[in-house]
Amino acid sequence: MKNILRIKDLSYQVEDKKILNNINLQIESGQYVTFIGPSGSGKSTLMRIIASMITATSGDVIFDGQSIQKYDPIQYRQRVSYAFQQPTLFGKTVKDNLEFPFLVRNKEFVEKKAVSALEMVNLDESYINKSVNDISGGEKQRIALLRNLLFKPEILITDEVTTGLDTENKEIVHQMLTKFNQDEQMTILRVTHDESEIKNAIKTITIKDGEIV
Numbered sequence: 001m002k003n004i005l006r007i008k009d010l011s012y013q014v015e016d017k018k019i020l021n022n023i024n025l026q027i028e029s030g031q032y033v034t035f036i037g038p039s040g041s042g043k044s045t046l047m048r049i050i051a052s053m054i055t056a057t058s059g060d061v062i063f064d065g066q067s068i069q070k071y072d073p074i075q076y077r078q079r080v081s082y083a084f085q086q087p088t089l090f091g092k093t094v095k096d097n098l099e100f101p102f103l104v105r106n107k108e109f110v111e112k113k114a115v116s117a118l119e120m121v122n123l124d125e126s127y128i129n130k131s132v133n134d135i136s137g138g139e140k141q142r143i144a145l146l147r148n149l150l151f152k153p154e155i156l157i158t159d160e161v162t163t164g165l166d167t168e169n170k171e172i173v174h175q176m177l178t179k180f181n182q183d184e185q186m187t188i189l190r191v192t193h194d195e196s197e198i199k200n201a202i203k204t205i206t207i208k209d210g211e212i213v
């Protein structure tokens with residue numbers, strides 16, 4: 001398997017506070033990697049650097065053979081997609097949200113594709129015209145994830161996306177991510193504190209005090 005991601009001597013510092021310290025890591029294409037570690041250890045910071053939302057103080061992230069700084073940010077985000085813990089839906093309806101991935105790619109909206117994506121997370125076609133105010137937290141997270149997944153990224157980063165969800169919603173999210181990983185060989189980097197997710201993880205990496213242990 002090829003290395004899709006290589007993290008080299010990466011550090012991140014804010015003023016005199018070291019948040020990440022000399023991280024070295026290689027991720028192979030198609031891996032499902034779970035990042036664990038105490039609160040405040042630097043997991044989200046590392047994910048945000050990989051997603052190119054913030055820039056490392058030193059060191060580099062190599063994606064598909066090239067430093068991430070060399071990519072056009074909009075294109076990079078289509079290939080390496082970051083899903084937040086607290087999803088925000090924008091606009092008025094679910095459709096506004098599912099249209100967005102088409103818009104940023106200058107593509108015409110295909111409602112059929114959006115509807116079948118909804119079905120993948122157990123939401124029937126009536127959801128497409130629902131107001132964003134009329135859906136539950138768990139449904140919100142499932143729809144937010146579809147924005148990341150309507151056009152498949154090569155790497156999906158999920159940063160505590162199941163925190164606060166009930167067992168049923170957790171299971172739906174889990175099944176969808178497993179399917180993308182197994183059927184589409186999508187590389188997934190997951191941050192979680194969830195005991196059962198950690199127990200069932202294929203590969204875990206522990207971050208403590210800004211370092212891999």
Ligand SMILES: Nc1ncnc2c1ncn2[C@@H]1O[C@H](COP(=O)(O)OP(=O)(O)OP(=O)(O)O)[C@@H](O)[C@H]1O
Pocket residue numbers: 014017019037038039040041042043044045046
């Ligand atoms: N821009 C910043 N300025 C100052 N401190 C920061 C900044 N970004 C992160 N930190 C600090 O860096 C540390 C690591 O934060 P980070 O969110 O990466 O941890 P985490 O492992 O994801 O935690 P959690 O599991 O609670 O989400 C924390 O102490 C945080 O307060």
